[in-house]
Amino acid sequence: MLNNPSRAQPAAVSMHAPRRRLGGAAALAAAFSLFSLVVVWHELHGPSAHAADEPIAQAHADDADQTPDDVATLTAPGVNGANGANGANGELIRRGEYLARAADCAACHTADKARPFAGGLPISTPFGTIVTPNITPDPDTGIGRWSDADFLRAMHEGIGKSGERLYPAFPYTAYTRVTEQDVLAIRAYLNTLTPIHYTPPANSLKFPFNQRWLMVFWNLFNFTEGRFVPDPKQSAEWNRGAYLVEGLAHCEECHTPRNFMQGLQSGARFSGAVQAGWHAFNITPDKLSGVGEWSDDELIAYLSTGAAPGRANAAGPMGEVVANSTQHLTPVDLRSIVVYLRSLPPVSGGDTRGRHQWGTPADDVTALRGTAITGVNGAQLFVANCASCHSWTGQGVGASAPGAYPSLIHNSTVGATDANNLALVILHGVNRATAHADVMMPAFGGHLDDEQIAAITNYVTRQFGNPQATMSAGQVAKLRTLQ
Incomplete structure (x- = not known):
């Protein structure tokens, strides 16, 4: 999962005249200036951080068909209770708990079930091992001293409280699409957890991948910061599914293959990938390699129970996703996910038989x-x-x-x-x-x-x-x- 791109070797030490050193310094300064201009352009012309912070109005039409237990807790798209952050604190916390389940926060941040959300889970990457942090409200070892702004910055930009660059084993590349209201609801829920005083082991990454500042370069090629923007040409249900799949549920992190920098291959979205030995299968509508022959009810049954008889039974990481996350989603959200997956371009994996x-x-x-x-x-x-x-x-x-x-x-x-x-x-x-x-x-x-x-x-x-x-x-x- 880690995506720390720079494979640059240390510069050779020159034994020649100072003039060559000055020339090298000038070239380095020019390169740095060019890079700074790129960063400034990206900040000025990239997607607005607030472009879609408001609830998605066109998706509210389906809320009237929901039962009280099915009331959607997302602020986008189309989620009832969009003003929850301004209402009772209990409603905000309940919404945050639902969102945290949709994002499956517990899966990565719980290594020991006796210490939920206290981190410590080792994640193997091609560049070493990343250990997940404590996100309980403990003030010393968790996020108890984080402000809301700190939390938003981490979720939306991949930058920690002290300004350190976060590694994309934490899927901020997907969470950047989540609205500010939903991020703050998750934060409100995390604040209610029992503080656990526990410092996870340190990361074990090879040089130069242990240099967090290099993530600046990785982000330039593999990360677009900005909130989810609904497609006015699509239905409320589709937008709702897209918001979940592309943002909170971060399905691409496992189901999309990666490039040599370990960034997601945009041309092969959802076509399947291997993570820690496990094959996350193709979930595009291709009839042989993907889920094109599955019925809507079979896909919903798989997400809600982990079993679709005659098709598949969830195990390994996907079994954990079902147990920790998707089984808790409302019927409206599950069906919206299926609607969105159905709309993806089919990607053939070369299979001749399903x-x-x-x-x-x-x-x-x-x-x-x-x-x-x-x-x-x-x-x-x-x-x-x-x-x-x-x-x-x-x-x-x-x-x-x-x-x-x-x-x-x-x-x-x-x-x-x-x-x-x-x-x-x-x-x-x-x-x-x-x-x-x-x-x-x-x-x-x-x-x-x-x-x-x-x-x-x-x-x-x-x-x-x-x-x-x-x-x-x-x-x-x-x-x-x-x-």
Whole structure:
């Protein structure tokens, strides 16, 4: 996630005449002057910081159709209670709690559930490890001494209280689109948290990426500061979905591939990317590589419960997103997200078959009876470790009930073109708690070695999924090391 762009090497020390040194200094001064002019132009002509701070009027039309429990808590687009910041403090705090869930703040800022929002979560990047900060109102180790202006500046501009540049592992590149009213509502909610006196470990970044001032250059190429501006040609529902997806929910941070500077590739938005080993799949409307064949109800079910039978079951980081964030969104907001995703340009990943279209039931258990097994056998390991929940046929147990053990047939994880997600699920298990069901799959990484995990993975993809997706013991070993 980290995007610290400068790979410049230290300048060589000149052993020649002072004139060459003066020439180099003049060139450096000229370059710095040019850069300063670019910054000034960007400040004068870039998007206004206040262009869309006002609630989006055209989206209020759908508020009348909501029940009291579904009243939207966003100030844009189209959220009822747009004047909440001027009303009772309790309403502001409740709205801030909802917004903090939509932004999934807890996911990154909670490493220990006994210390919620106290930070300490290590995030691996190509340039080292970033550790998330404490955002409880503790005055010494958290943000208790931050002013509202400090908080707004961090969220909108990526600049900390002391003027330090924040790394984009914190998605200020998306949060910059969130209105001032909504940011201050989140701030009001965070102020109500129990202060936790805890200083997370320091970042561990390689030189020169530990030099925060270099983020100035990264921002020039990868960050556009400014609030969300509604599209008058689109519906209120679309604008509402765009505001959520592009801003608070920051979906692109995981689902869009990155350039060599680790900035988002604007030409491949939402087409899928790999984060810490996990493949965040293509969520454009492409019928084979994306979610074009999913119904609206299936997408909403996936976001609200983590399960869309016959399509996919959320695990890993997406399972956490469902548990911490999307299951708490109102039906209006969930449907708005789907409307916006439907409007995205389809991006093909080159697939010739949809991820959910693979698989046939297995009958290997019959062949294994009375057979002496030598070496590592994927079918035997599957029957011994997986069949009690997924059935030896791979068809799962419990059909489509909320607490069902999912089928491995017609399953997006098993039918993917790479087996990373499947191997990671076997390694780490699943623990996804929603209002519909507590889904738990044990982690097998503690008692199965890399060769055994690879054997199960390859058996499952060969029998129930995409047989071209394979995993070696060495790849499993590498996946074990990822945070």
